[in-house]
Structure formats: C-alpha cells, structure tokens
Amino acid sequence: MIWPEWGRMMILPRLVWTVGGYIEPMFDVMTAIHVLVAVFAVGPMAILPMIALRGIREKQAPLVDSMARSTFVFSLVSLAVVIFGFGALGTAPEQRDWSFGSLWIWLSIVLYLVALGLMLGLVVPTMRAAADGLRSAADSVQSGYSKVAAGSGVATLLLVAVVVLMVTKP
Numbered sequence: 001m002i003w004p005e006w007g008r009m010m011i012l013p014r015l016v017w018t019v020g021g022y023i024e025p026m027f028d029v030m031t032a033i034h035v036l037v038a039v040f041a042v043g044p045m046a047i048l049p050m051i052a053l054r055g056i057r058e059k060q061a062p063l064v065d066s067m068a069r070s071t072f073v074f075s076l077v078s079l080a081v082v083i084f085g086f087g088a089l090g091t092a093p094e095q096r097d098w099s100f101g102s103l104w105i106w107l108s109i110v111l112y113l114v115a116l117g118l119m120l121g122l123v124v125p126t127m128r129a130a131a132d133g134l135r136s137a138a139d140s141v142q143s144g145y146s147k148v149a150a151g152s153g154v155a156t157l158l159l160v161a162v163v164v165l166m167v168t169k170p
Contacts, residue, residue, distance in 0.1 A: 030088035037080045045074040045119060046159055049152035052127045056145045061134035068127035075119045082112065104165040111165070115158040122151040 048071045055063035089105065092098050100106055130144035 024093060027088060027091040027093060030084055030091055034081060034084035034088050037078070037084060041074050041077040042081055042159060045071060045078050046152070046156045048074065049119075049123050049127065049148055052130075053145060053149055053152075056130050056134070056148065059134050061131045064127055064134060065131035068124050068131060071119060071127065072124045075116060075124070078116065082109070102169075104169045108162045108165045111158045111162050115155040115162075118151050118155040118158075123148055123155065126151065 048067050052064050052067035052071070055061075055067060089098055089100070098105060126144050126147040130148065133144060
C-alpha cells in the first residue's frame with residue numbers, strides 16, 4: 001500500500017510499503033536488533049574469559065566454571081547476530097548494493113566463525129579443564145591460563161576486525 005502524500009507527514013508512514021517496493025522499516029528493525037545482539041551477546045562473549053583469567057590466577061574454581069558456562073551460552077547466543085545480519089542484508093534497500101559477494105560481508109562472516117570456533121573449541125573447554133584442575137589442586141592450571149588468554153585474545157581481535165569491517169564497509 002502506498003500512502004497518499006499527506007500520510008508522509010505523519011509519524012507512521014514508515015510502517016507501510018514504500019514506493020520502491022521493499023519494506024525499509026524492516027531493514028531498520030533487523031539492523032537495530034543485529035547491533036543490539038552484537039553488543040549484548042558478543043560483548044560478554046569476548047569479556048567473560050578475561051574474568052575467568054582472574055579466577056584462574058586467584059584459584060577460584062566456581063568463578064572459572066561459571067565463566068566457562070556463561071561464555072558458552074553467550075557464544076551460542078551470538079549466532080543470533082549472524083541471523084539478524086542476514087535479515088538486515090535481505091531487507092536492505094537496493095541502493096545499498098550489498099550482497100554476500102561484498103568483501104566486507106563475507107570476510108566478516110569468516111572472521112566471526114573463526115572467533116566462534118576459537119571460543120567454543122579452545123577457550124571454553126580450557127576454562128572447564130582449568131576449573132576441574134583447580135578443584136583437584138592440580139598444577140597444570142597455568143597451561144590453561146595461557147591457552148585461555150591467547151585464545152580469547154585472538155578471538156577478541158577477530159571480533160574487533162569484524163566491527164571495523166562493519167563500520168567501514170570497504
């Protein structure tokens with residue numbers, strides 16, 4: 001439905017079909033949710049291992065175990081960023097000329113998947129092992145510290161690179 005001219009002056013005209021044939025507000029909604037989930041899911045995914053490192057240093061097994069579980073959950077929830085990113089891409093106005101062939105889009109996806117793989121494949125299992133080691137008072141915990149620090153540090157740098165790609169869109 002195309003609003004008459006007087007409707008364009010109202011607050012609600014963006015809630016209907018636009019002249020171009022796409023729903024621009026849907027793009028706005030998808031982009032907003034994409035950014036919000038990125039902030040509230042990917043942010044903790046990157047920061048929680050840093051708290052676990054403090055727990056390993058201070059030999060607090062419950063803290064390390066809690067951070068391992070939380071990092072695992074936030075890492076899985078961060079997949080919603082990709083889903084809503086695909087939604088934003090699918091509803092993007094034609095003028096933007098974005099596609100999966102755009103360098104910044106596919107490179108962002110690859111970097112994110114590598115960061116997610118590091119978190120789920122290295123950081124979380126190492127934090128769980130460190131928590132178990134702290135409970136049994138094993139000395140192998142320090143090797144877990146370096147793996148968590150390196151893995152989460154690289155994953156965080158990859159996520160920063162994704163943010164830079166999303167902002168600059170080269």
